[in-house]
Amino acid sequence: MLCLVCGLLWFTASPPLVAAPSAPAREYQVKAVFLFNFLQFVEWPATVFPDQNSPIRIGVLGDDPFGSALEEAVRDEAINHRRLIVNRSHRVEDLRDCQLVFISKSENRRIDAILPLLNSHPVLTVSEVEGFARHGGVIAFYQDGKKVRFEINIGTAQRLGLKMSSELLRLGKIVGQESLTGDFSK
Numbered sequence: 001m002l003c004l005v006c007g008l009l010w011f012t013a014s015p016p017l018v019a020a021p022s023a024p025a026r027e028y029q030v031k032a033v034f035l036f037n038f039l040q041f042v043e044w045p046a047t048v049f050p051d052q053n054s055p056i057r058i059g060v061l062g063d064d065p066f067g068s069a070l071e072e073a074v075r076d077e078a079i080n081h082r083r084l085i086v087n088r089s090h091r092v093e094d095l096r097d098c099q100l101v102f103i104s105k106s107e108n109r110r111i112d113a114i115l116p117l118l119n120s121h122p123v124l125t126v127s128e129v130e131g132f133a134r135h136g137g138v139i140a141f142y143q144d145g146k147k148v149r150f151e152i153n154i155g156t157a158q159r160l161g162l163k164m165s166s167e168l169l170r171l172g173k174i175v176g177q178e179s180l181t182g183d184f185s186k
Helices: 002-013 023-040 069-074 105-118 154-159 166-171 177-181
Strands: 056-061 082-089 100-103 124-127 139-144 147-153 173-175
Touching: 023 056, 023 069, 023 100, 023 124, 023 139, 023 147, 056 069, 069 082, 100 105, 105 124, 147 154, 147 166
Parallel strands: 056 082, 056 100, 100 124, 124 139, 147 173
Antiparallel strands: 139 147
16 A cells, blocks of 8 residues: 555656656646545445445546546556446436546536535545535645645545545645534534
8 A cells, every 4th residue: 555655656746757748638647546546545334335346436527637547547457356437427416326526627616516415425526626625525636836736624534434544644635624523514
């Protein structure tokens, strides 16, 4: 597991070894790798998977910024012997059986309607919409100079029954700690 963390840090901090793709393409390659790594550092309640052969589903809600980068990041990969499947839709109802849902910027105006639907069961929600984690999402990407960073709303994660490894928590910026006291009104 430590190798994965080190690899993730190296990938996001190192210059490219070959001709660089455009900045937005590289950004979404990095974010695709982050999504894959998030899956490795989160544990869902046992009831999330119907059986031991059920795949882990990654959903992309709204306009897809990844292109082929997400499929490339998870191709031939498995987590705890579960294969990974990517689903895309503009309808949240189509992604309710996903374990991770990336909410695209195109859904910015619908976040207040989307989060209650996804937060009604254990879904790791991830977005790059500003303020996402502070307003009830689980993980939010943000830019720190040229680096991609992320915030984790640990209160939302715990309320959903998602257990995050200490390695992941050390790498992210923790927000939403007031949720740990049971005050969800903030």
